[in-house]
Amino acid sequence: MNKRTLYSVIAALILLGVYSYEYFLNEEKQAEIVKDGKHVKNNTNEYFLPTSTTGQIVHHEGYSLSYSESHEQAEWVAYELKKSHLSNANFKRPYFEIDKAVKTGAADWRNYKKSGYDRGHLCPAGDRRYSQFAHDETFLTSNISPQDHQFNAGIWNSLEQKTRYWASKYDGVFVVTGGVLKGNMKTIGDEHVSVPNQFYKVLIDNNTGKTKMIAFLLPHKDSNKPLYEFVVSVDTIEKLTGIDFFSELDDAIENELEASSRYKDWSF
């Protein structure tokens, strides 16, 4: 081996070492930040999580949620719906399971049996069709809320399909959704699962350059009205639920976007 070759080999080894070391550091850094939550902007799923009014946030692989023990359901379920998540795969519906990750005990699916209400998905099965695991994971009782069938299969389904359309059109959206767990509510089952009188869905698109958001507040009954008639400001949902959305955004941007109920930036 001549000197020139030797130097090249040494240089290559040094470079390899430096890159390995940096890679190792990055891995550690990533793990650390993901663990601590919202501080990683490139981890959208953590970055846009809302606050919890109940103190019980549970993370699953396909979505996160904040569980309300008193109402036996999530106050919000949040997940990123990427364009790449969209799929036509048709998995068989599994049985609902009690979410063991909920420390206070998630509701039993039997509360819903013969109640007259659907086990309405919050993170829809249709949004997690990219794998069997992700699909089946939506069938946890922490991810469902009692919904009138006409509502669930009607305007709520329309909104979910519209969300998938936007995820495709805008290369992904971040979704936060749930029932409004306030006021006088009917309950079902031995565990008294509350039946929300309203459901909301808040979307943010942070992928197409200019950040935009839109929020919907729907009475718990089917409607033939167009979806845009149910658009409200994010502030409205925050006041109603006590949940703080997108607090990690720059305050000026957050304040401006959350006060607005314009929907012109969203294609209906």
Next chain:
DNA sequence: CTGAAGTGC
């Protein structure tokens, strides 16, 4: 797509 419910082992 969103779901429930009946039948049989």
Next chain:
DNA sequence: GCACTTCAG
């Protein structure tokens, strides 16, 4: 409890 079938919007 689970698989299979049938049904509703």
